[in-house]
Amino acid sequence: MLLGRERPGSSIRDRVRAATDSELDNVPWLLRLTPSERRRAAAAVVVGEAEPGDLVCRIGRPPTFWFGVVEGLLKMSNDNADGTSMTYSGLPPGGWFGEGTALKREPYRYNIQALRRSVVAGLPIDEFHWLLDHSIGFNRFVMNQLNERLGQFIAARETDRLNDPDVRVARNLAALFNPVLFPGVGELLRITQQELAYLIGLSRQRVNEALRTLQAQGAIRVEYGGLRVIDLGALRTSGSAGKEGR
DNA sequence: TCATTAAATTGTT
DNA sequence: AACAATTTAATGA
Secondary structure, eight states: OOSSOOOTTSSOOOOOEEOOHHHHHTOGGGGGSOHHHHHHHHHHOEEEEEOTTOEEEOTTOOOOEEEEEEESOEEEEEEOTTSOEEEEEEEOTTOEEOHHHHHHTOOOSSEEEESSSEEEEEEEHHHHHHHHHHOHHHHHHHHHHHHHHHHHHHHHHHHHHOOOHHHHHHHHHHHHTOTTTOTTTTTEEOOOHHHHHHHHTSOHHHHHHHHHHHHHTTSEEEETTEEEESOHHHHHHTTTSSOOOO
């Protein structure tokens, strides 16, 4: 779908190009490859721009790429029969996804949609399989990725049961700041309060209030257009053992 | 480089 | 949801 032969009006409006060097610097798994593997993989990686609302991949489509976020913000969601949709996760820079469907060559089970203007990278599925067959480092990365994502989904199930908005915001932020899944984020997560509200399913006002509470607790710092993590552990455990009441 | 203006984002009600 | 205040980005001298 990142390929140019897409039906008009659907998916990414995409001109795909080869990745630039600085974009390749933001591809975490390239560092795990041997030099010759890296040369081959880097040449295969393509990038495209996604406008807000664009679908990077769609439920039911056969997997053509393993995708990664170079810049911007995506969301992973699922459509229900009644027309509503459920958001599973936000995908900030450094995150790679779709390995499950790529591995089995089965259709995507979720939609990936751009929340803001984003740069999305893709590794063609045949190259993905070649790396699985030839590169130990790549296998380590994918395995680690799957393990970490499993942990994230288990944590997400608990989070969804919580009713305290402050805690839900904290846990969602902890997930987005995950350095293993999203190494491109670093200390500063570029996300607006509106986008965060949309991901978590709260009003922007309530998110704003929660963020300022978390800032007062010393867990984060609120900045214009983004959030800086001060204490990731506090975000993860907030509301479970502790002192904060509301 | 600086000043001005528009746009985006945040803070409040 | 609406509005004001603040921050950033864009423009042009």
